[in-house]
Amino acid sequence: MKDKLLIGIVVIVTIIFVVFAWLYMKNFMIEHDIEEVSEGNIKVEKRLHPS
Numbered sequence: 001m002k003d004k005l006l007i008g009i010v011v012i013v014t015i016i017f018v019v020f021a022w023l024y025m026k027n028f029m030i031e032h033d034i035e036e037v038s039e040g041n042i043k044v045e046k047r048l049h050p051s
Helices: 002-048
Strands: none
Touching: none
């Protein structure tokens, strides 16, 4: 009985960890994409208005 409880706790903790890791990575990727888009826009502006 104690082993089943321990396994249950481990499974729950693992699921929570995976979900948080996935959300963190998703947010990181979204921010990274936004940064790349911003850099692309800056390059386009430089091409349109050569200094």
